[in-house]
Amino acid sequence: MDLFSSIFSFAFLAQTLRLFTPYYLGASAANFSERSGIVNIAIEGFMISAAFCFALFSLLFGNPFAGLFFSLLTGIILSLLFALFTIKLKVNQIIAGVGFNLLMAGASKFLIVLIFKSSSNTSRFESFYQIPLLKDIPLVGNITGDYIILFSFALVFIANHILFKTKFGLRLRSAGENPAAGESLGVNVRLYKLYGVIICGFLASLGGIWLASNQNTYSDGMIAGRGFIAIAAMIIGKWKPLNIFFACIMFAFFEALEISMQVSMPDFPTQLIQMLPYLITILVLIGFIGKTKPPAADGVSY
Amino acid sequence: MNRRIAINIISVLISVLVTFLLTSVLIILIGKNPFNIFGMMFSEVLGNGYGIGQTLFKATPLIICGIGIALCFHASLFNIGAEGQLNAGAFVMSLVAWKLGTLPVFIAMPVSLLAGFMVSSIVGYIPAIIKIKKGVSEVITTIMLNFVILALINYFLIEFLAVKSTVRTEKINDSLMLPKLADYFNTFQGSSVNISVVFALALAVFFYFIIYKTKFGYQIRAIGFNETASKYLGIKTNLLIILTFMIGAGLTSLAGMNFIMGYKGYYELGFSNNIGFTAIAVALLAKNNPLGIILSALLFGFLDFGGLAVNTEIPKEIMLVVQAIVILSIISVNKLTEKYLKKEKK
Numbered sequence: 001m002d003l004f005s006s007i008f009s010f011a012f013l014a015q016t017l018r019l020f021t022p023y024y025l026g027a028s029a030a031n032f033s034e035r036s037g038i039v040n041i042a043i044e045g046f047m048i049s050a051a052f053c054f055a056l057f058s059l060l061f062g063n064p065f066a067g068l069f070f071s072l073l074t075g076i077i078l079s080l081l082f083a084l085f086t087i088k089l090k091v092n093q094i095i096a097g098v099g100f101n102l103l104m105a106g107a108s109k110f111l112i113v114l115i116f117k118s119s120s121n122t123s124r125f126e127s128f129y130q131i132p133l134l135k136d137i138p139l140v141g142n143i144t145g146d147y148i149i150l151f152s153f154a155l156v157f158i159a160n161h162i163l164f165k166t167k168f169g170l171r172l173r174s175a176g177e178n179p180a181a182g183e184s185l186g187v188n189v190r191l192y193k194l195y196g197v198i199i200c201g202f203l204a205s206l207g208g209i210w211l212a213s214n215q216n217t218y219s220d221g222m223i224a225g226r227g228f229i230a231i232a233a234m235i236i237g238k239w240k241p242l243n244i245f246f247a248c249i250m251f252a253f254f255e256a257l258e259i260s261m262q263v264s265m266p267d268f269p270t271q272l273i274q275m276l277p278y279l280i281t282i283l284v285l286i287g288f289i290g291k292t293k294p295p296a297a298d299g300v301s302y
Numbered sequence: 303m304n305r306r307i308a309i310n311i312i313s314v315l316i317s318v319l320v321t322f323l324l325t326s327v328l329i330i331l332i333g334k335n336p337f338n339i340f341g342m343m344f345s346e347v348l349g350n351g352y353g354i355g356q357t358l359f360k361a362t363p364l365i366i367c368g369i370g371i372a373l374c375f376h377a378s379l380f381n382i383g384a385e386g387q388l389n390a391g392a393f394v395m396s397l398v399a400w401k402l403g404t405l406p407v408f409i410a411m412p413v414s415l416l417a418g419f420m421v422s423s424i425v426g427y428i429p430a431i432i433k434i435k436k437g438v439s440e441v442i443t444t445i446m447l448n449f450v451i452l453a454l455i456n457y458f459l460i461e462f463l464a465v466k467s468t469v470r471t472e473k474i475n476d477s478l479m480l481p482k483l484a485d486y487f488n489t490f491q492g493s494s495v496n497i498s499v500v501f502a503l504a505l506a507v508f509f510y511f512i513i514y515k516t517k518f519g520y521q522i523r524a525i526g527f528n529e530t531a532s533k534y535l536g537i538k539t540n541l542l543i544i545l546t547f548m549i550g551a552g553l554t555s556l557a558g559m560n561f562i563m564g565y566k567g568y569y570e571l572g573f574s575n576n577i578g579f580t581a582i583a584v585a586l587l588a589k590n591n592p593l594g595i596i597l598s599a600l601l602f603g604f605l606d607f608g609g610l611a612v613n614t615e616i617p618k619e620i621m622l623v624v625q626a627i628v629i630l631s632i633i634s635v636n637k638l639t640e641k642y643l644k645k646e647k648k
Contacts, residue, residue, distance in 0.1 A: 091633040099629035106622025113617035275453035278446040292437040
């Protein structure tokens with residue numbers, strides 16, 4: 001099948017919708033954190049560690065749901081640690097993020113060698129059982145049968161509702177826009193920042209878990225910068241859940257395109273095809289109109 | 303002033319101590335004895351001239367790259383893209399050196415270094431201009447560029463330039479190879495440490511003066527401290543941000559000299575071995591002071607080579623965790639000392 005007709009196939013659309021999942025989870029993770037005023041560039045690290053922990057605990061307990069539970073728990077504990085540095089100690093958030101990325105990527109690499117005696121991947125494991133009935137719907141079964149994919153689509157509306165229609169969201173946003181004003185109105189700003197960071201750790205971890213469950217293994221480098229692309233999607237989506245949805249669909253589209261190109265254009269150098277998602281991210285950041293406008297107190301310690 | 307320096311040194315020492323303690327805990331957790339491990343490292347590395355030479359050899363690119371990153375840090379620019387910048391520069395450096403091989407050294411050497419420097423600078427220009435024009439954090443763009451550059455090098459190398467069935471460029475002319483320290487001092491016999499280490503030390507001293515004793519250095523530190531205020535003081539902040547990023551990125555390319563001119567004579571895929579990321583920890587531990595960078599690069603050089611020495615006992619990947627611990631402990635110790643000093647003032 002040539003590239004052109006494969007893009008307009010139903011399989012391509014389904015592929016795009018599946019690949020959307022980790023981007024949207026990562027981008028919403030970053031958004032909840034930044035809306036509360038904490039810049040977390042360690043999304044990549046959270047995804048890496050969750051993907052690895054999911055593989056590790058699934059193998060350990062022989063059950064992917066136990067893997068899911070303990071991997072999310074690890075993610076939340078790590079976000080509490082991140083909160084300790086950024087909210088309690090008020091260190092520079094970018095440097096803390098660099099440190100956490102290194103810590104989680106390094107620890108996963110180290111533990112793979114230590115536990116699995118391999119330099120690159122864990123053993124294979126049994127992934128999630130798909131949702132009964134929904135997984136049998138023709139054509140879209142591998143989308144509607146997947147818990148995490150369904151959740152990430154629901155998240156578009158959940159995130160929008162929480163951030164803009166609830167008291168909780170208003171307070172969270174006040175922590176990121178004008179913490180002093182929030183505090184004077186009785187909002188416990190640092191508590192809301194903590195909520196932001198924990199939600200962030202939870203969602204980013206779920207993104208990593210999906211990637212590992214999709215491959216039935218964790219291999220070193222499998223997150224491949226998606227955590228950073230997710231942050232770019234958040235920026236392009238102007239910190240709004242609905243806009244971020246479109247940005248993530250775009251990145252998922254290009255990733256699906258990358259995969260199709262590798263199949264339909266075997267003569268085209270693979271290095272150049274693999275480079276596309278990153279190059280496109282840069283080009284989109286350059287090309288999209290207007291200067292970015294993050295929450296006013298984003299990244300400022302309070 | 304002296305007291306300030308003393309406090310700085312103490313807080314760095316505390317961070318190093320915390321790192322050693324946490325690393326020891328990690329070693330105990332996996333059932334080994336930290337005294338044995340560290341003992342092995344010390345005796346293997348510092349017990350002989352070869353080990354010391356290798357430590358210097360590993361520290362050399364970290365010093366050079368660390369200075370480049372520190373320069374950016376002074377202007378509050380978070381250059382996470384050193385890995386890509388240094389590979390781009392070193393790749394071109396090796397190609398130019400190879401092509402100019404027959405020319406006299408005093409022409410071929412500076413031209414190839416300059417070519418590498420310029421390529422890395424151009425790579426550094428991209429995140430700087432995007433930051434200024436679009437307000438997009440350089441963290442994202444530099445990481446994306448790392449992926450793009452490594453893929454591009456991979457492409458050009460494998461499709462056109464590599465020696466058959468390898469992932470390296472052609473060897474440069476022998477006249478361009480730098481002398482090894484072992485040629486002068488017998489103790490370093492067998493080690494790859496070369497004249498680049500002297501160059502790295504000179505570079506550190508030079509940039510110490512640039513950063514702390516010149517108007518340019520004063521201005522970039524002012525931008526790092528408060529960009530808006532600097533603008534009102536008449537500092538051309540945008541121009542300086544671009545310049546700083548370009549010089550900082552350019553410097554990272556020179557780290558390639560140690561490997562290409564000093565050791566193998568060619569560029570090889572994967573030669574950088576995460577130097578660009580390790581150098582971030584190097585710069586932070588030294589509080590971005592070029593003279594301090596010499597010491598922290600030596601520490602990381604020691605850990606790097608020492609990690610290899612104990613690899614049979616503990617996977618050498620533990621060093622990645624150690625680097626992260628260094629970064630996290632230095633930033634938290636810094637904050638705690640700041641708080642302590644504020645309390646003392648009251």
